Amino acid sequence: MHDSVTIKDNSVLDVEKVRKDFPILDTFVFGHPLVYLDNAATTQKPEAVLKAMEEYYHAINSNVHRGVHHLSQQATDAYELARKKIAEFIGARHAHEIIFTRGTTESINLVAASFGKRFLKTGDSILISGLEHHSNIVPWQLACEDRGATLKVIPIDGNGEMVLDGLEKLLEGVKLVSVNYVSNALGTINPVREIIAAAHSRGIPVMLDAAQAVQHMELDVQELDVDFLAFSSHKIYGPTGFGVLYGKESWLNELPPYQGGGEMIKTVSFEKTTYNDLPYKFEAGTPDMAGAIGLGAALDYVQQLGLSAIRQTENNLMAYALEALREVKELRLIGRSANRAGVLSFLVGDIHPFDLGEILDKQGIAVRTGHHCAQPIMDLYCIPGTVRASLAFYNTRAEIDRLVVGIRKGITLLS
Amino acid sequence: MTIKEKQDEIVADFELFGEWMDKYEYIIQLGKDLPLIDPQYKTDDNLIRGCQSKVWMHAEFKEGKIFFTADSDAVITKGLVSLVIRVLSGHTPREIVDAELYFINAIGLSSHLSPTRSNGLLSMVKQIKIYALGYMAKSTQS
Structure with missing residues (x-):
């Protein structure tokens, strides 16, 4: 049993504390602290698993x-x-x-x-x-x-x-x-x-x-x-x-x-x-x-964290992220279901998702771009793919803020 | 200029950039400035499909040399495409086949050539080599 895991159901997680269980989250990428928003591709592993x-x-x-x-x-x-x-x-x-x-x-x-x-x-x-x-x-x-x-x-x-x-x-x-x-x-x-x-x-x-x-x-x-x-x-x-x-x-x-x-x-x-x-x-x-x-x-x-606390924490972060992304007027969400978990898929202006993904990467922000192995969906929307930010309970509001700043920098460079 | 001289020139140009932002701004500008491929050549036959971005390329053989025009739907890819064209277009099939493209690594954009990225650029470089081999085979036959 891992020491830092103390939070039980019916509450939200102490994210800063939980993050300490995931050593990889302290990584720096291109001189920036890693913002890992590719959790739908794969999640990071807590010390207890390792x-x-x-x-x-x-x-x-x-x-x-x-x-x-x-x-x-x-x-x-x-x-x-x-x-x-x-x-x-x-x-x-x-x-x-x-x-x-x-x-x-x-x-x-x-x-x-x-x-x-x-x-x-x-x-x-x-x-x-x-x-x-x-x-x-x-x-x-x-x-x-x-x-x-x-x-x-x-x-x-x-x-x-x-x-x-x-x-x-x-x-x-x-x-x-x-x-x-x-x-x-x-x-x-x-x-x-x-x-x-x-x-x-x-x-x-x-x-x-x-x-x-x-x-x-x-x-x-x-x-x-x-x-x-x-x-x-x-x-x-x-x-x-x-x-x-x-x-x-x-x-x-x-x-x-x-x-x-x-x-x-x-x-x-x-x-x-x-x-x-x-x-x-x-x-x-x-x-x-x-x-x-x-x-x-x-x-x-x-x-030990509790799935209900995980869900609540992630829902709060998702609501925050949706609000934050709404501030970027060039951004449009792909998939507008109110009933969602984990994933935010979007396009910005007429910027190719691959270009934006690369500019985010240079700022230490890991997202996925492309068709996400779901080509029929992209065909339906007539788009080449999307930028996908996917959340886990260990992501923070500060990281969402960095995503927004990163997207704005992308807009400046790529538009 | 030889293919090597052209590559060295690009590497020297990029050494002037201190910030990654400046480097990308330059590549993006190159992408925007790339003379568009003639729309008649922007066909599925000329499409080099990557997993992430698409590249269209057209080759013409004139007086023993191959000339390329190209386009991409992603602007960073397009900028790099324009550099590859600057380096390889207007050379003989033999020169192109023998060329080692080191400048993309040297300017720090090697991720564009990684098979895991599987974007159009890597496929484009392969396609250019295939064209050149094809023209070489043709010229030895005739």
């Missing part, structure tokens, strides 16, 4: 589930404890409903491939939305191409919100719905409860891409009654290259394995292989032990 991973390698590194020896047992215990923590964090009924993957992308690919193989037939369709990251488009396109199925899309409006008026009609012939909870490109929080209810009334399962949601809001898979949910460790203060697929036990048991190899088998002969039980059926090969333990530590950290 320490947990270091301790794993220093003290108990060993292959899991295999060895008769002491270290292997310790590593296995730590690894499976992480699975329990993750299950509890998202409110899963069973730890074996948590499948470890390399990230959201692999989680979605797993479901698209395995669900597609088992359930998709010619003439069926998969329903996604116009607000998806490429990771929640392309795997389904691959599955549809493979099975002769079609991909249907929930339209979005000018504010960057899903239009659900035609949902009932769209759901006809659909075998699975997969949508994002929070848009990585625009920050919109999507009406996933409504979508899940409509899909379930027709017996259609729903997958949620929660990559931009888990770090910002409390989330309970049982309460949502969602069938599959994916998220990435590195976007919730954990290590990169590690992620989670949650699936309801009943669904996961129905799906064939995604990859073959060690760990996922019960018995192997050249005639017939029988597969292991959940979750191992979907975890071929030696897993990322340190990744699991790192994510476990990150979730401990987040829970």
Whole structure:
């Protein structure tokens, strides 16, 4: 447990204190203190996560589930404890409903491939939305191409919100719905409860891409009654290259394995292989032990701060940022949903987002520019991309002020 | 001037700037001053697509030398494009193929050539080399 983490729910965080948990935030870039506003791309890691991973390698590194020896047992215990923590964090009924993957992308690919193989037939369709990251488009396109199925899309409006008026009609012939909870490109929080209810009334399962949601809001898979949910460790203060697929036990048991190899088998002969039980059926090969333990530590950290305090702190900062950016008259927000988390996407005058991103970078301000792996959204708005500032609870009002000053300098130079 | 002399001249010019702001102001001005590519050549065929910014480039072969015109939708990229053109345009295919472009690193804009940025500039430099190789192959054939 980290010393400086003392704040509990129902309050806002002491940001200055919390920032001390993230050593990288003291970095200087081009002579300026770093302003890190690229949290939707990846979040920074608190000391507690770094320490947990270091301790794993220093003290108990060993292959899991295999060895008769002491270290292997310790590593296995730590690894499976992480699975329990993750299950509890998202409110899963069973730890074996948590499948470890390399990230959201692999989680979605797993479901698209395995669900597609088992359930998709010619003439069926998969329903996604116009607000998806490429990771929640392309795997389904691959599955549809493979099975002769079609991909249907929930339209979005000018504010960057899903239009659900035609949902009932769209759901006809659909075998699975997969949508994002929070848009990585625009920050919109999507009406996933409504979508899940409509899909379930027709017996259609729903997958949620929660990559931009888990770090910002409390989330309970049982309460949502969602069938599959994916998220990435590195976007919730954990290590990169590690992620989670949650699936309801009943669904996961129905799906064939995604990859073959060690760990996922019960018995192997050249005639017939029988597969292991959940979750191992979907975890071929030696897993990322340190990744699991790192994510476990990150979730401990987040829970010690309290997700409600995190949400409140981030909402206050988002309100401040929206107000501050409104002062820049040349700036227009892309995606105007009032219901948003984490992300501010914008353009300034006719300045190319890449130019503005570079001028901000020279001032020590890290933002992302481009299409944010969501080209269909940019096409809808007929823009080459946006500048995206994305917030975490450790960002400050002073940093937002620096962003505004940085944008103004960009306007002076580039207009 | 040789390609090397042109590069050295640019590097010397940039050494006069103390502040990063001045350097960028100069590049941005170069971008604004770049004679626009003839609209008939601003086609998808001439588009060099980067992840972040786009570059259009047209090449013409006259009296043994290649001449380039170009445009970009991002002004900093455009400024650098104008420098690359200043350095390489009007040279023989052989000179272009053999040229080592060191000036972009030397003026501190190397991030524009990093594959992680994957903007139009890196692709443009590659495309210029491909053109030059193509013209070289043609001239040896004929």
